[in-house]
Amino acid sequence: MELFADLLLIAIGAALVNNFVLTYFVGLCPFLGVSRRLDTAFGMGCAVTFVISVAALLSWTMTEFVLRPGAPLPNWVWSSLNPAAEAGEVDLSVLSYIVYIFVIASSVQLVEMYVRKFFPPLYKSFGVFLPLITTNCAILFACLEIMKHVVARDWGLPESLTLAIFGGVGFTIAIVLMAGIREELELCEVPESLRGAAITMIVAGILALAFMGFSGIGANVEKLLNP
Amino acid sequence: MPVPEPTPLERFLNGILPENPVYRQLLGLCPTLAVTAAMKPAMTMVGATAFVLICANLITSLIRHLLKPHLRILVFTLTIATFVTIADRTLAAFAYPMSKLLGPYVPLIIVNCMIISRCEVCSSKQGPKAALADAVGVSLGFLLALASVATVREILGNGSWFGIQLVPESFPTLILMILPPGAFLALGSLLGLATWLGHRRRARESAAEAGSV
Numbered sequence: 001m002e003l004f005a006d007l008l009l010i011a012i013g014a015a016l017v018n019n020f021v022l023t024y025f026v027g028l029c030p031f032l033g034v035s036r037r038l039d040t041a042f043g044m045g046c047a048v049t050f051v052i053s054v055a056a057l058l059s060w061t062m063t064e065f066v067l068r069p070g071a072p073l074p075n076w077v078w079s080s081l082n083p084a085a086e087a088g089e090v091d092l093s094v095l096s097y098i099v100y101i102f103v104i105a106s107s108v109q110l111v112e113m114y115v116r117k118f119f120p121p122l123y124k125s126f127g128v129f130l131p132l133i134t135t136n137c138a139i140l141f142a143c144l145e146i147m148k149h150v151v152a153r154d155w156g157l158p159e160s161l162t163l164a165i166f167g168g169v170g171f172t173i174a175i176v177l178m179a180g181i182r183e184e185l186e187l188c189e190v191p192e193s194l195r196g197a198a199i200t201m202i203v204a205g206i207l208a209l210a211f212m213g214f215s216g217i218g219a220n221v222e223k224l225l226n227p
Numbered sequence: 228m229p230v231p232e233p234t235p236l237e238r239f240l241n242g243i244l245p246e247n248p249v250y251r252q253l254l255g256l257c258p259t260l261a262v263t264a265a266m267k268p269a270m271t272m273v274g275a276t277a278f279v280l281i282c283a284n285l286i287t288s289l290i291r292h293l294l295k296p297h298l299r300i301l302v303f304t305l306t307i308a309t310f311v312t313i314a315d316r317t318l319a320a321f322a323y324p325m326s327k328l329l330g331p332y333v334p335l336i337i338v339n340c341m342i343i344s345r346c347e348v349c350s351s352k353q354g355p356k357a358a359l360a361d362a363v364g365v366s367l368g369f370l371l372a373l374a375s376v377a378t379v380r381e382i383l384g385n386g387s388w389f390g391i392q393l394v395p396e397s398f399p400t401l402i403l404m405i406l407p408p409g410a411f412l413a414l415g416s417l418l419g420l421a422t423w424l425g426h427r428r429r430a431r432e433s434a435a436e437a438g439s440v
Contacts, residue, residue: 023407024331025260029340032253094316097334098308105301137257137338144331193423197253198415205411212408 005225007162009218014163015170017218020138022208027138027171031178032200040125041179045172047111047130049165052139054107056164059100059143060157063150067096093151100143108133142167177207232353235360242364248341249372250421255341259376260410261332266389269377270370271325275318275333277366279310280342281359288350288358303346304337311337341369379413380404 018024021031027048034044065073069091079085112130116123123130133139142164149155181203190199233241248254255276262272283306287294294302315333318326326333336342345365350358381387384404386394394400403409 025257025407025410026335028256028260032256094312097312097315097337098305101304101308101337105304137335140335140338141331144334148331191419193426194415194419195422198418198422201411201415201418205408205415208408208411209403212406 003158007158008225009222010159010162011166012214012218012221014166015173016211016214019170019174019208019211019214020141020167021171021174022204022211024141026141027136030133030136031171031175031204032197035175035178035182035200038176038179038183040122041175042172043119043122043125045168045175047115048133048136048138048171049168051104051107051111051133051136052142052164052168052171053161054110055100055104055139056142056146056160057157058103058107060146060150060160062099062103063096063147064157067092067099067147068151069093093147096147100140100147104139104143138167138171174207174211178204181207232357235357238349238353238357238361239364242361242366243368243371246365247368247372248344248365249369250418252341252344254344255339255369255372256414257335258332258339259373260407260414262329263373263377263380263410263413264405265381265385265387266374266377268325268328269373271318271322272329272332273366273370273373275311275314276336276339276342276369277362278314279307279336280345280366281362282310283307283342284345284350284358284362285355287346288353288355291351291353294351299347299351300343303343303351306346307342308337341365375417376410376413379417380409383413384409 014020020026021028030044030048035041063071065071071090071092074090074092075085078090108130111133112123115130145163146155146160149159178200182200185199185203194202242248246252249256249259258272258276262268283303286306287303290302311334314336315326318329318333345361349361353361378388381389382393383401384406386392386396386398386400401409404413
């Protein structure tokens with residue numbers, strides 16, 4: 001039950017209260033670039049959610065067994081090479097950024113091949129943005145959050161996966177809302193100098209303002225679960 | 228005839244205003260919005276990004292003949308990740324409170340599209356001299372962008388600049404500007420302002436041309 005409550009709080013936090021795009025500003029490139037049409041935006045959201053989950057699974061595994069201070073695998077190797085070594089003295093966390101980038105790049109490659117094979121029209125409409133998921137900060141951001149909690153030893157696999165999946169859901173919500181607004185915006189008379197990125201940014205600001213209202217939900221759910 | 232590659236000086240000047248990474252190319256928006264609630268973190272961020280950009284540009288320019296087309300992005304990213312690790316560890320060692328404040332945004336320099344785009348556009352094609360000039364120019368452009376956003380947000384949201392109190396403390400401040408929505412609103416308005424200034428200058432130039440003919 002406690003685990004379930006924790007997971008619910010993490011999910012609400014990641015999807016609504018601290019929305020990846022509107023609070024942490026990660027994943028802005030596709031948020032601005034692929035939010036012109038509703039269906040493409042939804043496809044992009046799904047792709048990012050999928051990549052984020054795969055990358056989180058892989059990076060949790062790497063962090064737990066290889067990268068964190070005192071991780072089992074490198075320590076076992078080191079102590080079998082050097083019997084005089086103290087237990088848990090190997091710390092590979094300095095390598096974590098490089099490993100995460102590798103993990104993300106390979107999961108994006110996987111998704112790209114899958115989408116090209118099974119959804120050719122979607123593949124075409126993504127264009128350059130599909131490989132650009134590699135450089136989507138949202139995914140690296142999720143990996144870093146997971147690393148922070150795994151190193152502090154307070155998150156296991158379920159918490160990490162919940163953060164990743166609902167972070168992706170939050171991204172999808174934000175980009176779909178944005179695409180809906182932008183489709184309407186096409187019909188409006190926007191001042192000439194604000195056209196394009198500037199008005200999108202201001203709309204995003206208003207959206208972020210609306211999402212600040214969700215912070216009440218987070219606090220209330222927490223009170224409800226831990227009376 | 229192929230178009231000649233820009234000279235180092237052109238690269239340097241282009242990076243500052245005509246190809247400003249934030250205002251013209253809309254790259255590197257994540258740090259522009261995330262760390263600009265005040266000047267101090269913004270300038271630390273610029274320093275770290277400039278260090279990574281200059282080192283990564285130099286290295287990719289030196290190894291540009293060895294790069295294979297399909298692997299180049301991976302090589303760029305790994306080079307950048309190495310230097311980001313150095314910057315992150317250095318910052319944590321010598322400026323721990325600042326490193327805590329910037330949090331995940333220092334490692335997120337790895338996925339700053341601005342750096343990859345410079346590697347792709349400039350340093351994988353030209354020698355180290357042009358790459359260095361380009362990196363310094365783009366870093367200055369990035370400095371300009373972050374400084375402008377941070378100035379607006381810190382003065383409106385906190386009444387101070389670089390931690391120095393500008394308006395009396397009793398003066399009402401717009402707390403909204405140092406919260407996340409304020410970042411979007413400030414950058415949106417500044418983008419609009421930049422476009423408006425560009426339009427006005429172009430209109431004046433074409434009017435002058437018409438007058439001289």
